[in-house]
Amino acid sequence: MRVRKKKRTADILNNSQKIISADFNINWKKYFGNKGEICLEIGCGKGKFINQMALEFKNKNFIAMEICPDIIISAIEKAEKNNLTNVFFIVDDVKNLEKYFLCGQVSELYINFCDPWPKKKHAKRRLTHENFLDVYKKILAPTGKIFFKTDNKDLFDFSLNEFAANGFELKNICYDLHKKNPELKNIETEYEEKFLILNMPIFYCEAILLRDKKI
Helix, strand or coil, rough: CCCCCCCHHHHHHCCCEEEEECCCCCCCHHHHCCCEEEEEEECCCCCHHHHHHHCCCCCEEEEEECCHHHHHHHHHHHHHHCCCCCEEEEEHHHHHHHHCCCCCCCEECCCCCCCCCHHHHHHHCCCCHHHHHHHHHHEEEEEEEEEEECHHHHHHHHHHHHHHHHHHEEEEECCCHHHCCCCCCCCHHHHHHHHCCCCCCEEEEEECCCCCCCC
């Protein structure tokens, strides 16, 4: 999908206090002013999910990562409008995660409706491929948890296998989140709202890291 260039992007990126600076030194206390647990969303899009999480869970610290500047500015504007002090944003590629986090620093990691990369030759680009899981395992705390949602069944089945084969315990596996597991606390993303209108099933699982040795 082609993203439309926005005139205000450069101004927001240059002036917002919500964006992690280029000279970041992994000192999250500097930003949040506390030692509370850190929760990370990879690919936050326009930020509906991460901003709602920050509103509902004031005792947690949230970080949202998005590679596209013209998309993430909407998320930043939402946070500023609501005067949220417990959410900050990283404009960067997920492959650079270790530049921002120490080993075991992230308690919860959210992956919502990522690109499925359906062709087999592109499997390594999927955010639940074992290569990415190896990076997540480094920054996740012991028993840290990944929350995964998608509308793509093939990606979901692939992800379940990758989680299980790479040191994660799977819980709350659901092939139709809104119909079969309505009791689960769920905050919707922009994509999720659209899929629900179309009566499309949402696939969901939680993957808990089983850290049996120091990484």
